[in-house]
Amino acid sequence: MKKQNLVLMMLVFLLVTSIFAKVTLTVAVWNWDVEKYKKIASEFTKLYPDIEINIVANEPDVNSFLTSLVAAKKPLPDVVAQSWEALPYPVSQGWVYPLDEFLKDDADYNKYVPSSIKEAFKYNGKTYAIGERLHFQGIVVNLDLMKKLNLPVPPYGWSTDLFKQYLRRATTKEYSGINHLWDFDTVMAAVLNKNTTYWSFNPSKWEFDLVNGGWIPAINLQKELKSIPGLVSDDLKNEELRNKGQLDDYQKKFGKDADAFRESKVLTGFHGTWDWSWVRTLPWNLDYYPMPSDPKIGVRQPIHINYAFMTSTTKYPKEAFTFLKFLTYDPRGVITRLKIDVANGEENGRLIDWFIPVTKHPDVIKYFESLKIPNGVKWMLSNLDKTVRVDMWKVVPGWDQATWDVIFPVNERIRKGEVQPQAVAAETQEKANSIIKNAWADFSKKLAEVEKNFPNIRKQVEGK
Numbered sequence: 001m002k003k004q005n006l007v008l009m010m011l012v013f014l015l016v017t018s019i020f021a022k023v024t025l026t027v028a029v030w031n032w033d034v035e036k037y038k039k040i041a042s043e044f045t046k047l048y049p050d051i052e053i054n055i056v057a058n059e060p061d062v063n064s065f066l067t068s069l070v071a072a073k074k075p076l077p078d079v080v081a082q083s084w085e086a087l088p089y090p091v092s093q094g095w096v097y098p099l100d101e102f103l104k105d106d107a108d109y110n111k112y113v114p115s116s117i118k119e120a121f122k123y124n125g126k127t128y129a130i131g132e133r134l135h136f137q138g139i140v141v142n143l144d145l146m147k148k149l150n151l152p153v154p155p156y157g158w159s160t161d162l163f164k165q166y167l168r169r170a171t172t173k174e175y176s177g178i179n180h181l182w183d184f185d186t187v188m189a190a191v192l193n194k195n196t197t198y199w200s201f202n203p204s205k206w207e208f209d210l211v212n213g214g215w216i217p218a219i220n221l222q223k224e225l226k227s228i229p230g231l232v233s234d235d236l237k238n239e240e241l242r243n244k245g246q247l248d249d250y251q252k253k254f255g256k257d258a259d260a261f262r263e264s265k266v267l268t269g270f271h272g273t274w275d276w277s278w279v280r281t282l283p284w285n286l287d288y289y290p291m292p293s294d295p296k297i298g299v300r301q302p303i304h305i306n307y308a309f310m311t312s313t314t315k316y317p318k319e320a321f322t323f324l325k326f327l328t329y330d331p332r333g334v335i336t337r338l339k340i341d342v343a344n345g346e347e348n349g350r351l352i353d354w355f356i357p358v359t360k361h362p363d364v365i366k367y368f369e370s371l372k373i374p375n376g377v378k379w380m381l382s383n384l385d386k387t388v389r390v391d392m393w394k395v396v397p398g399w400d401q402a403t404w405d406v407i408f409p410v411n412e413r414i415r416k417g418e419v420q421p422q423a424v425a426a427e428t429q430e431k432a433n434s435i436i437k438n439a440w441a442d443f444s445k446k447l448a449e450v451e452k453n454f455p456n457i458r459k460q461v462e463g464k
Helices: 002-020 031-047 062-071 088-092 107-112 143-148 160-169 184-188 215-226 239-243 249-254 273-279 317-328 331-342 362-369 375-382 399-415 421-462
Strands: 023-030 051-058 079-083 130-142 176-178 266-272 286-290 301-310 387-389
Touching (some): 079 317, 130 317, 184 215, 317 331, 331 362, 399 421
Parallel strands (some): 301 387
Antiparallel strands (some): 079 301
16 A cells, blocks of 8 residues: 555656656857847747747857767757758758648648748758748838939839839939849849749759740840949949049049948939848938839749758757747747847837748738838738749759859859850750759758658657
């Protein structure tokens, strides 16, 4: 009888201990964001008191951070909260936990996260990461100058023809239409064709399509704009003349020490929302506009996606996913994060900090609409289903070699007028696609091993 009571007491003790035991998760964030994520974690633990969050710092180079941990035989964090690095590397090393078991029945994910984001980090149909925050590639519009030039405010869904009209009408002896067009053609390759993205890459076929994709139409649009004298303000700069102590055309038009864009002498600026830290300091009324589109194709908003993921070695996958969701698309977590940014204050009636969520959940949209940020960004979020991701270097093996070693040099020759894009498109895409094909074959072999070994990793972690 005493033995039975002792066993019963032990069982009760174990039950009580398990009920009140806390799970501790380690979450890696960029070193400059540690304090912000501690605030996020604090709000999370109010909702989930049995999960403690330990925030650790890493450099922005997440892949090197993880590599150094493995080399030192130290445990990986449970969650990597921020990354803009190439995902194929940690996936190929077997460090990333596929998430589909958690996502398949999640209404918040399946109903409110657009397909362009849900499909962004998949290999062999498996989801290895979730978008954490977005950046829109867009156009900053000077509303004060637009009013001064008697130009009506254009609609957010403006066409390329309307965009050209505004830039031409704003180009005078005193003003210019846009500040620069660097990388404009490569981004517009994602807008001017329904099948291609950045550098005219076709994600469905996993290859570049320079011949039939958006590459040639985008180059032609850029050439048309650059052919109008004075329309692109930065094209008037000449460092060779400046080094000789002479004035270039930019200085002659705007002044020797002028910053024409800041001084309200340029109607538009080609900038992403990642430039907000200085865009918000501009001394005139502004708005962010999406990239202009072809009405025959429809609105295609280029986006960059910073992502977060769980590691394959986490001891607490359910809890780790709960925090991962809170960071990414849980409306409670998203609004919590936005409120933390709002608390950082504003300058000149503009929020100092904010971010673009990956979800169209109505609670998120409603709160986002209340923020003191450009109305055009609010329009872009409300049209999140019309986005195309352009940061393909984060997911495509061999991307940097194919673009920078093959396509970029050809693009430079085209920009200099040495060759026509139609004459070199086929040969260039063949060389670039050969690199992508070989890189994918190598990655696929590693991925097959990763998929094969994942169950064994989990058995070891779970002690089975």
